[in-house]
Amino acid sequence: MNIVVGITGGIAAYKAVGVIRAFVLLGHDVHVVATDAALRFVGRPTLEAISRNPVHTDLYEGVAQVRHVAIGQAADLIVVAPATASSIAKLAIGLADDLLGTTILASSAPVVVAPAMHTEMWVNAATAANVATLQSRGIRVVGPGTGQLTGSDAGVGRMVEPDEIVAAALAALRPRDLSGRRVLVTAGGTREPIDPVRYIGNRSSGRQGVAIAGAAALRGATVELIGANLEVSPPPGVRLTEVSSAAELAAAAATSAASADIIIMAAAVADYRPEITTQSKIKKETQGDRLRIDLVKNPDILAGLASTRHRGQVIVGFAAETEPDDSALLALGRSKIVRKGADYLVLNRVGWTEGFAVPDNRVLVIDLAGDIVMEASGSKLSVADRILDLLA
The missing domain is CATH 3.40.50.1950 (Flavin prenyltransferase-like)
Structure with a gap:
């Protein structure tokens, strides 16, 4: 603009x-x-x-x-x-x-x-x-x-x-087409603690989720943002709930989902967490040359919310994939949306230099039938508005 x-x-x-x-x-x-x-x-x-x-x-x-x-x-x-x-x-x-x-x-x-x-x-x-x-x-x-x-x-x-x-x-530029609706957005990347010092995490900065939350607020929605270790400032006009781990995000989302008309799960949630979190720092002097950490699977937050949704609630999931082939990426998305049960799935390719911690994004949105309903590229703010256009 x-x-x-x-x-x-x-x-x-x-x-x-x-x-x-x-x-x-x-x-x-x-x-x-x-x-x-x-x-x-x-x-x-x-x-x-x-x-x-x-x-x-x-x-x-x-x-x-x-x-x-x-x-x-x-x-x-x-x-x-x-x-x-x-x-x-x-x-x-x-x-x-x-x-x-x-x-x-x-x-x-x-x-x-x-x-x-x-x-x-x-x-x-x-x-x-x-x-x-x-x-x-x-x-x-x-x-x-x-x-x-x-x-x-x-x-x-x-x-x-x-x-x-x-x-x-x-x-001043946006339509108020979300007035009277409650929108729940998750953003950022979860961190699964190994000990009080270390964690398993990902490279998500929260930019895209924060952009969606801010755009929804500007379009008249009442917005709650559940932020996991955000690297960008939350937008004005939204209620922020800060979390760190996948378990904390799951609990906060379950509490807030009941009153939401729209849920947009843009956070990058860890698939696994350490089975045991030690209460003191792990010392390399006592571990030797190798450190073994057993991981257990985290609950599927998106699938859980979809299975307990109330009538009329719209749920949007995100899938960050490194698959370079467009056809294979689409196939991954179609398989995932069936497993998750979301209404829409936003597919975005990520890698060392794209997707995470950069100002721009390129996404493909599919519906539960697997049909492509929208493609968008550009600033994460412009992508946010394109996604919201589907939901308004």
């Missing part, structure tokens, strides 16, 4: 770096349009390094490419953070005396603004009227929050944190 981040001249401009970074990490193409005043607070090299694109500031640059309107025409979303009292006033009257102003006027994309100013400016009748005007036109206003402002001042007017801005901005 092509996202324009507009930055205006306030002390909160440094927080815009966090907004840009979050969008980039989610796989979006971010273009920064900064006012001259904004660059007094945060440097162009920083913005270009984080966005991975040139920063645009001058209304008269790229005239041959009609850049003063082209940036806005190409945008899927525009976020202004921070939005000062002056920039809000300009937006309200349609003033386009700089590149950010022309970009917004030339765009049909959703616009999200994050105000930042001193309390007296925020509560001023002129600002209140301007904000009301923007909202009446469909512009989403996020914040401001209450807290420490510039100098010794404190109160309402503080720009909200980057993760809240990003969540609100992405929500």
Whole structure:
């Protein structure tokens, strides 16, 4: 998705770096349009390094490419953070005396603004009227929050944190087609303890499951995320239950499944666990050149949930496979979905450099009949939305 981040001249401009970074990490193409005043607070090299694109500031640059309107025409979303009292006033009257102003006027994309100013400016009748005007036109206003402002001042007017801005901005694009539904998502990789220090685990970071949970929340669902040793931050707007082992994940899922309309089992769960977990660290001095660990099979959590589901509940499983041949991969999936009893199975190929701990994914989704119902590739966020499209 092509996202324009507009930055205006306030002390909160440094927080815009966090907004840009979050969008980039989610796989979006971010273009920064900064006012001259904004660059007094945060440097162009920083913005270009984080966005991975040139920063645009001058209304008269790229005239041959009609850049003063082209940036806005190409945008899927525009976020202004921070939005000062002056920039809000300009937006309200349609003033386009700089590149950010022309970009917004030339765009049909959703616009999200994050105000930042001193309390007296925020509560001023002129600002209140301007904000009301923007909202009446469909512009989403996020914040401001209450807290420490510039100098010794404190109160309402503080720009909200980057993760809240990003969540609100992405929500502006999504249909609320999961409103009123409860979604349970598992993510991450389980760890089966050998002793208090060591464990048997896998390379799952939790990125795909976290992306699904965040996307479901943005589409209106009430989301619980059961996270097993996540290497990424959980998304805002979801309830997080942290677990470590397969047994802990199974217990948490069994408790939460009863109230869920949709269950998406994206976690990479260990198939086996050590039969005995020692209570003190195993010493190599006492073990010699070889260490024998007997493993026992873990319960099949997905099959267990499918066998006890309530009427109308939809269950989606994941299968991470290293099979390089597409036909053989599909055959593995068809066999597995019959054993598991899920409604859908998401097949994704994994290996040393794909699937786990990378920002992109490529998946194939089959139904219980073994038919291919969807294929998707791209950022894990875009894959998450494609999966949810099947369930909405």
